[in-house]
Amino acid sequence: MGLPPLKNRPCGGRYSDIVQAIGNTPLIEMRRLSPKPGVRIWAKMESFNPTGSVKDRVARALIEDAEEKGAIGPDTTILEPTSGNTGISLAMIAKRKGYRLKVVMPDNVTPERTQLLKMYGAEIVYSPGSQGSNGAVAMALEMAGSDPSYYMPYQYGNPANPRAHYEGTAPEILEELDGQIAAFVAGLGTGGTLMGNGRRFKEELGDAVKIVAAEPMQGEPVQGLRSLDDGFIPPIIDLSVLDRKIFVTNRDAIIWTRRLLDDEGIFAGVSSGAIASIAVRIAGEMDEGNVVFIVCDDGWKYLSSGIYTLPVDEVENLESTVWW
Amino acid sequence: MATIRIPPVLRPSVGGEREVQADGGTVGEVLEGLATAHPDTRGQLFGADGELNRYVNVYLNDEDVRVLDGLTTGVGEGDVLVILPAMAGGASPGGR
Numbered sequence: 001m002g003l004p005p006l007k008n009r010p011c012g013g014r015y016s017d018i019v020q021a022i023g024n025t026p027l028i029e030m031r032r033l034s035p036k037p038g039v040r041i042w043a044k045m046e047s048f049n050p051t052g053s054v055k056d057r058v059a060r061a062l063i064e065d066a067e068e069k070g071a072i073g074p075d076t077t078i079l080e081p082t083s084g085n086t087g088i089s090l091a092m093i094a095k096r097k098g099y100r101l102k103v104v105m106p107d108n109v110t111p112e113r114t115q116l117l118k119m120y121g122a123e124i125v126y127s128p129g130s131q132g133s134n135g136a137v138a139m140a141l142e143m144a145g146s147d148p149s150y151y152m153p154y155q156y157g158n159p160a161n162p163r164a165h166y167e168g169t170a171p172e173i174l175e176e177l178d179g180q181i182a183a184f185v186a187g188l189g190t191g192g193t194l195m196g197n198g199r200r201f202k203e204e205l206g207d208a209v210k211i212v213a214a215e216p217m218q219g220e221p222v223q224g225l226r227s228l229d230d231g232f233i234p235p236i237i238d239l240s241v242l243d244r245k246i247f248v249t250n251r252d253a254i255i256w257t258r259r260l261l262d263d264e265g266i267f268a269g270v271s272s273g274a275i276a277s278i279a280v281r282i283a284g285e286m287d288e289g290n291v292v293f294i295v296c297d298d299g300w301k302y303l304s305s306g307i308y309t310l311p312v313d314e315v316e317n318l319e320s321t322v323w324w
Numbered sequence: 325m326a327t328i329r330i331p332p333v334l335r336p337s338v339g340g341e342r343e344v345q346a347d348g349g350t351v352g353e354v355l356e357g358l359a360t361a362h363p364d365t366r367g368q369l370f371g372a373d374g375e376l377n378r379y380v381n382v383y384l385n386d387e388d389v390r391v392l393d394g395l396t397t398g399v400g401e402g403d404v405l406v407i408l409p410a411m412a413g414g415a416s417p418g419g420r
Binding site for chain 2: 213217233244246247
């Protein structure tokens with residue numbers, strides 16, 4: 001069965017400022033990645049957002065939510081735990097709107113993220129990298145609890161996070177594919193992308209659409225985790241929205257990040273490679289239909305890590321690096 | 325016989341092993357086999373209600389059993405169960 005001719009839908013537009021240009025990202029078919037002629041794989045290019053990641057949508061929703069509540073102003077500092085992208089997005093919007101921002105993030109993120117945050121005027125507090133995002137969350141919660149001048153949007157627990165996708169990303173995808181979506185695959189970090197899109201797709205399409213989470217396989221040994229009870233489940237996550245939840249090893253994530261670049265010309269970050277690997281797997285289990293996956297961010301912030309050039313074994317065994 | 329991959333935090337409870345074997349036709353039966361053979365793991369895996377503790381994620385091969393059929397998810401010969409603490413992002417390949 002041949003594919004119908006593609007009709008490009010132009011995107012773009014005219015905006016009053018950079019914040020208004022968030023969203024309306026392109027959907028691009030991954031024709032070389034599809035394992036079957038009847039199954040079409042589509043990448044929702046969130047890397048096309050102003051700071052190069054899906055988190056622009058979330059940051060905008062978090063700040064607008066705080067403005068509506070009257071929670072931020074000249075005497076407050078926005079404080080947020082993040083492994084990088086949310087901080088960069090918040091910093092861009094905070095700079096544009098004139099707010100102060102402090103981010104807490106693991107000390108093993110790539111230097112590009114630190115540089116971007118500083119360029120946008122954010123202050124950085126580092127948490128132990130060995131504790132991953134969980135350590136940053138714990139430290140930020142402690143700081144916010146001890147100083148009332150901090151306002152923490154807290155993407156992990158703020159309904160504005162999934163709402164950004166429920167009202168933004170999901171309707172765009174529904175329109176782009178005329179509601180014909182068999183599977184949606186996204187990464188599981190805060191849960192915002194999966195919960196917001198998943199709920200909207202389930203409401204519109206019922207069980208005809210499968211919502212699939214790709215999550216990072218935790219490396220080991222992870223220092224600082226004293227017991228299983230030290231695990232962290234973001235409060236906004238509702239597992240009942242998901243049909244599948246599949247972990248991806250760092251090795252597979254790196255291999256598929258390179259496949260995206262080699263086969264499709266998509267220069268994406270490592271979590272997008274992980275998500276693509278699951279999208280292709282789900283596509284292989286189907287006979288026909290559209291599989292949509294999220295390209296969370298672009299590759300620029302990961303260049304220094306060598307993931308695009310070094311042998312896979314070398315990258316896989318790098319000292320702790322936060323990819324997600 | 326299924327293989328169970330043990331996370332670092334549980335290894336002291338199983339004599340330092342990275343992997344152990346256990347019999348069972350469901351996830352619950354296999355984990356019960358683990359808890360019977362290594363009693364120190366029971367309190368870390370299960371709550372008083374007999375359900376998996378909130379922060380324990382168990383994967384059948386690479387799929388979270390909570391999104392499948394929970395403890396009643398079927399386990400076949402040669403399947404691998406992976407036990408991990410719940411986490412949000414921040415993968416950490418290798419140690420420091």
